[in-house]
Amino acid sequence: MIVGLDNRTVAERMVNALPSLLLPVPTFLGSGHYNLSNPRSRTSVFNTVDKCKVRMPNHCKSKGNGAADIEAREHLYLGMDFGTSGARYALIDKEGNMHAEGKREYPLINNKETIDWIQSWKITLFQLLDDVPLNLRSTVASISIDGTSATTIIIDGKTGEPLSKPFLYNESCPEALPMVKSIAPENHTVCSGSSTLCKLVSWWSSYDSNKDSAVLLHQADWLLWLLHGKLGVSDYNNALKVGYDPEIDNYPSWLLTQPYSYVLPSVQAPGSSIDYIKEDIRTQFGFPKDCIICTGTTDSIAAFLAARATQPGKAVTSLGSTLAIKLLSTSRIEDARFGVYSHRLDDKWLVGGASNTGGAVLRQLFTDEQLEKLSEQINPTEASYLDYYPLQSAGERFPVADPKMEPRLHPRPESDVEYLHGILESIARIEAKAYNLLKELGATPVEEVFTAGGGSNNEKWIKIRERVLGLPVHRALQTEAAYGAALLALKSKGRIIKGKII
Numbered sequence: 001m002i003v004g005l006d007n008r009t010v011a012e013r014m015v016n017a018l019p020s021l022l023l024p025v026p027t028f029l030g031s032g033h034y035n036l037s038n039p040r041s042r043t044s045v046f047n048t049v050d051k052c053k054v055r056m057p058n059h060c061k062s063k064g065n066g067a068a069d070i071e072a073r074e075h076l077y078l079g080m081d082f083g084t085s086g087a088r089y090a091l092i093d094k095e096g097n098m099h100a101e102g103k104r105e106y107p108l109i110n111n112k113e114t115i116d117w118i119q120s121w122k123i124t125l126f127q128l129l130d131d132v133p134l135n136l137r138s139t140v141a142s143i144s145i146d147g148t149s150a151t152t153i154i155i156d157g158k159t160g161e162p163l164s165k166p167f168l169y170n171e172s173c174p175e176a177l178p179m180v181k182s183i184a185p186e187n188h189t190v191c192s193g194s195s196t197l198c199k200l201v202s203w204w205s206s207y208d209s210n211k212d213s214a215v216l217l218h219q220a221d222w223l224l225w226l227l228h229g230k231l232g233v234s235d236y237n238n239a240l241k242v243g244y245d246p247e248i249d250n251y252p253s254w255l256l257t258q259p260y261s262y263v264l265p266s267v268q269a270p271g272s273s274i275d276y277i278k279e280d281i282r283t284q285f286g287f288p289k290d291c292i293i294c295t296g297t298t299d300s301i302a303a304f305l306a307a308r309a310t311q312p313g314k315a316v317t318s319l320g321s322t323l324a325i326k327l328l329s330t331s332r333i334e335d336a337r338f339g340v341y342s343h344r345l346d347d348k349w350l351v352g353g354a355s356n357t358g359g360a361v362l363r364q365l366f367t368d369e370q371l372e373k374l375s376e377q378i379n380p381t382e383a384s385y386l387d388y389y390p391l392q393s394a395g396e397r398f399p400v401a402d403p404k405m406e407p408r409l410h411p412r413p414e415s416d417v418e419y420l421h422g423i424l425e426s427i428a429r430i431e432a433k434a435y436n437l438l439k440e441l442g443a444t445p446v447e448e449v450f451t452a453g454g455g456s457n458n459e460k461w462i463k464i465r466e467r468v469l470g471l472p473v474h475r476a477l478q479t480e481a482a483y484g485a486a487l488l489a490l491k492s493k494g495r496i497i498k499g500k501i502i
C-alpha cells in the first residue's frame, strides 16, 4: 500500500501507469476497468477474459478489516515462473508458507504472422506484479524469476530493444551446429541445435547490422532486467547452454576467444542479489524501498527447488508442456549425444535433460477437463498395448537427441480412454528410458521421483509411472516452479549496503 493513498487512487494510478511500463503500448489494450472498491475483483485491463487467478491461503484470509492477518512488516518473498504455456507467481514467508499465488496465460499478440513473445512476456510480468495483493506488496523483500531454459533474447545494450525475435527454448538452429562443434569439446552441452550457443552463432552469422552494443540475455535474465535495470546479468543455470562452466565459475577459454564473446552476460549464482527494484516500478506497484531483485534459474530447476528434494538419488520430473528430468547426483554427467547435461546445485549436480514430449501434446488432443474425466476411467495397474512417441512436431532433445524424430501417435483406438492411457504410458516409458540412461552414464541411481507441473495433478498417471519406472513416484508437496523461484528470492535475502551487495 502506498502510504497516504487509498485503494482507489493506487488502482487508478496503476491503470493509468500500466501502459507506460509496457511501451510501446500494444494496440489491443481494451477499455477494461477496475472495480475500484475492490481492485482484486477487477476485470482485466486488457480486452481478454481476465486470466488472473489470485489465491490467498486460509491463514492469510482477511479477518473482516480487509487486511490479511499477517504480522505487520513480516518480510515476504516473491517468485515468478515464466513457463511454456503461462506464468505464475508465489508469495511466501521465511518459513515457506504461501501468502498469495496467481497465474496468467500469455496474451497472444500477433506481430505480422508470428506471436510477439517479447510484448507478451512484458505484459504478463506487469500483470503478475499487479495481481500481487495490494496490502502485501509493501512487505516484499526480494523478487526472483525462472524462465524456460535456452530461451534467448539478444538486445541492443544502448536502447534495450531486441535485435531479433527471441529464440524459444525448443527452437533448433542446426545450421550453427557444425561451427559450435568445431570450437567446443566433444559432446559438450552446447553441441545441440537447441543450445543457446547455437542460437547465438546463428544470430551472429545472419545479423548484418551493427552488433557492437549487442547483449545476450535469457528469458529470466531479460524479465529481471526490466525490474532492476542492470544490463547483462545472468545465473549459472540459465548460462549453462551458452557454454558457461559452473565448475570453474567462468566461461571456458574456447568460448572467450570467440569474436562474439563480448555479448555474453556476467554470471552469478541463482538467488544472488543484483540491485534494488527500479524506482518507477517500485512506486507504481507499492513495493518497499529495500525490495531487492535477485538472479533466477530455469523453470525445471525451480520446480526441483520447489519439491525440496535434498538427497542424491532423489529426482523431480516436471510434467509441464514438456518432460524435464532433474536427478540429484554427486557426479556430473554431460553427453550431448543423448541431450544429457548437468546443472550445478550448490555442491551437487542436477543431472538430466528435457524431452519435447509432455503435456503440450496432451493439450493438442484434450482439454484439462477431458484429461481429468478420461483419466478417471483408466486402470493404471494394466499395461497399455499402444506404443507411441508423443511429440507436437518433429524433433526430440532427450533421451534421444534427434532433430528429425517424427511424432508417433497412431493407430488411434476407438476409445479415447484407451488412447489417453496409451499416451500417458508411452510418456512414462520415455521417462523410464531417461532415468536408465542417466544411470548407465554414471549418475547416482534414482531411488524416488517427485512430480511437478500440470501433469502432477493426475493421480492415475502417477500410478502408471510407478509401475513403468518400478520406483516410488509422488506428487511433490509444491508442484509449481514459482514456489522454487520464491525460495531463491528467500535465499537472496541479501542486502545492498552503501552500493555493495552483502
Ligand SMILES: Nc1ncnc2c1ncn2[C@@H]1O[C@H](COP(=O)(O)OP(=O)(O)O)[C@@H](O)[C@H]1O
Pocket: 083, 084, 085, 086, 319, 320, 321, 322, 358, 359, 360, 361, 362, 363, 368, 371, 372, 375, 452, 453, 454, 455, 457, 458, 461
Ligand atoms: N490432469 C492432467 N493430466 C495430465 N496432464 C495434465 C493434466 N492437467 C494439465 N495437464 C497438462 O499440464 C500442462 C500444463 O502444465 P504446466 O506446468 O502449467 O506447463 P508449463 O509450465 O510447461 O506451461 C498442459 O500441457 C496440460 O496438458
Ligand SMILES: O=C(CO)[C@H](O)[C@H](O)COP(=O)(O)O
Pocket: 083, 084, 147, 148, 149, 150, 169, 298, 299, 300, 301, 320, 322, 323, 324, 352, 353, 354, 355
Ligand atoms: O523444456 C523446457 C521448457 O519447459 C526447458 O528446456 C526446461 O527448462 C529444461 O531445461 P533445463 O534442464 O536447462 O532446466
